[in-house]
Amino acid sequence: xxxxxxxxxVFDGRVAVIQRRGGYRFALDSLLxxxxxxxxxxxxxxxxxxxxxxxxxxLAVLNGGVAAVGVExxxxxxxxxxxxxxxxxxxxxxxxxxxxxxxxxxxxxSGSFDVAVCNPPYRAPRSGRVNPDRERLVARHEVEGTLxxxxxxxxxxxxxxxxxxxxxxxxxxxxLFSVMRRHCLELRRARFVHSFAGDPATLVLAxxxxxxxxxxxxxPPLVIYRGEDEYTDEMAGLLxxxxxxxxxxxxxxxxxxSPRTPKKPPRTPKKPPRTLKKSPRALKKSPRA
Numbered sequence: 671x672x673x674x675x676x677x678x679x680v681f682d683g684r685v686a687v688i689q690r691r692g693g694y695r696f697a698l699d700s701l702l703x704x705x706x707x708x709x710x711x712x713x714x715x716x717x718x719x720x721x722x723x724x725x726x727x728x729l730a731v732l733n734g735g736v737a738a739v740g741v742e743x744x745x746x747x748x749x750x751x752x753x754x755x756x757x758x759x760x761x762x763x764x765x766x767x768x769x770x771x772x773x774x775x776x777x778x779x780s781g782s783f784d785v786a787v788c789n790p791p792y793r794a795p796r797s798g799r800v801n802p803d804r805e806r807l808v809a810r811h812e813v814e815g816t817l818x819x820x821x822x823x824x825x826x827x828x829x830x831x832x833x834x835x836x837x838x839x840x841x842x843x844x845x846l847f848s849v850m851r852r853h854c855l856e857l858r859r860a861r862f863v864h865s866f867a868g869d870p871a872t873l874v875l876a877x878x879x880x881x882x883x884x885x886x887x888x889x890p891p892l893v894i895y896r897g898e899d900e901y902t903d904e905m906a907g908l909l910x911x912x913x914x915x916x917x918x919x920x921x922x923x924x925x926x927x928s929p930r931t932p933k934k935p936p937r938t939p940k941k942p943p944r945t946l947k948k949s950p951r952a953l954k955k956s957p958r959a
Contacts, residue, residue, distance in 0.1 A: 671688065671753075674690055674691050674692070675688055675689065675690055675691065675750065676688070676689050676690075676691055677757070678695075680701060680724070680728065680909070681701075681728065681731065681732065681909065681910065681911040682909075682910060682911050684731050684911045685724070685727050685728050685731050685758060686727075686754060686757050686758055687722050687723065687724045687727065687754055688722065688750040688751075688753055688754045688757070689722050689750065690746070690750070690805065692803065693746075693747075693803060693805040693806060694721060694722070694747070694803075694805045694806045694808075694809040694810070695722075696721065696722060696724040698894070699789060699837045699873055700721075700724045700725050700728075700789050700837075701724070701728065701908070701909065702837060702863060702873070702875060702892070702908070703725055703787060703789055703835060703836070703837040703875065704724070704725050704728035704729055704732065704787075705732075705908045706835055706837070706861065706875040706877070707729060707785060707787055707835045707877075708833075708877075709729065709733040709736055709785065710784075711735070712735045712736055712737070713736055713784035713785050714736075714737055714738075714739075714782070714783045714784050714785070715729055715736055715737070715738040715739070715783060715784070715785045715786075715787065716738070716739050716740075716741060716778075716782070716783040716785070716786050716787070716824075716827050717729075717738060717739070717740040717741065717786075717787050717788070718741050718771050718786060718787070718788040718790075718820050718823055718824060718827075719741070719742065719743075719771060719788055719789065719790055719791070719809075719815070719820060720740030720741055720742045720747075720751060720766065721742060721747055721751070721789075721809060722747055722750050722751050722754065723740050723742075723747075723750070723751030723752075723754050723755065723764070723766060725740075725787055725789065726738040726739070726740040726751070726764050726766075726787075727751075727754060727755060727758055727760065727764060729787070730758075730760050730763050730764050731758065731760070731911070732911065736763070737763045737764075737765075738763065738764050738765075739764075739765050739766075739767060739783075740764065740765070740766045740767070741767055741768075741769040741771065741774065741777075742766065742767075742768065742769070743768065743769065743770050743771070743808065743814055743815075744804075744805060744808060745768055746805070747805065748766050748767070748768045751766040752765075752766040770814070770815070771815045771819050771820050771823040772815055772819045772823070774823050774826065774827065775826060778826075778827055780826050780827070781827070781828065781829040781830070781832075782827055782829075783827045783828055783829070783832060784828070784829060784832050784833070785828075785832065785833050785834070785835070786823075786824035786827055786828055786832070786833070786834040786835070787834070787835050787836070788820050788821075788824060788834070788835075788836045789836070789837050790812075790815070790817050790820045790836065790838065791808070791809060791810055791811050791812045791813075791815070791817075792810060792838065792839050792842075793810055793811045793812065794811070794812055795811055795812055795813050797811075798811075817838070817842075817845065817846065817849055818849050818852075818853075820836075821834070821836075821849045821850055821852075821853050821855065822853050824853075824855070825853040825854055825855055825880060828880045829880070830880060830881050831879055831880060831881060831882060832879070832880045833858075833877055833878070833879050833880075834850070834855050834877070834878050834880070835875070835876070835877045836850075836875075836876050837873055837874070837875050837876075838873065838874055838876070839872065839873060839874075840862055840863070840870070840871040840872055840873055840874045843860075843862075843874045843876075846874065846876060847860075847876070850876065850878040851878075854880055854881055855878030855879065855880055856878055856879050856880075856881075856882040856883065856884055856885075857876060857877070857878050857884075857886050858877050858878060858879045858882065858885060858886060858887065859875075859876070859877040859886075859887050859889060860874060860875065860876050860877075860886065860887075860888050860889065861874070861875045861888070861889040861890075861891070861892055862874050862875075862891050862892070863875065863891070863892045863894065864891050864892070864893050864894065865893075865894050865895055866893065866894070866895050866896075867893045867896070871891065875892075892904065892905070893905070
């Protein structure tokens with residue numbers, strides 16, 4: 671390993687990732703994405719724009735038996751992710767390949783995978799500060815693939831009813847949902863991520879199902895911090911290597927503790943009921959005051 675590289679461990683040290691010191695380095699959003707994915711049995715997973723491989727490696731470690739393929743454009747990152755797979759003892763279950771999300775039809779047949787995951791570049795080509803480091807630039811800006819390119823690739827690679835999970839800035843959530851539907855990925859689960867309770871959301875986690883009917887579940891918000899540098903209990907649990915805690919689909923109803931106004935006693939009729947002088951058939955009706 672080069673002196674310009676580091677080995678960084680997550681999930682209580684169970685997942686080791688090799689990164690360049692001055693290059694692109696994964697952040698918390700990648701770990702949230704890995705925890706958001708619901709893996710079922712020995713499913714085939716593809717990680718689009720895999721970078722240093724943190725999502726693919728984490729999914730393989732946290733879900734024993736699954737096989738993952740990481741697709742990354744930048745050759746140096748492919749090399750590091752491949753070495754990290756061997757370091758984690760996942761050489762037979764995690765494979766890294768160099769590929770362009772804009773041109774995967776020749777690399778993989780349609781319907782090759784059960785699950786696609788993606789942490790795409792967040793920024794448009796000319797928005798924000800453009801990083802002079804090429805590795806960081808490609809990872810953060812849409813210079814080598816737009817959101818639509820990655821979603822289109824995921825839709826191509828998935829089998830019918832396969833699932834695609836993404837993490838994206840909440841300010842671009844409408845764009846994300848629109849692009850997913852345009853490529854026949856019907857939104858099924860969404861969860862907004864907040865730095866602190868009461869703050870606006872910063873990220874959204876989304877799952878779309880290929881060829882499914884509309885049926886969206888918006889999960890309760892995920893709050894990262896409860897104090898400076900202190901994770902919430904849920905966030906701390908997500909960073910542990912065990913099974914991801916189940917998120918309730920609906921929050922329990924909040925009990926109404928507001929004081930109730932006592933009911934008024936029934937009013938006394940001003941006049942006594944009239945005596946009915948009609949046929950017996952009319953007696954079935956209630957008298958009117």
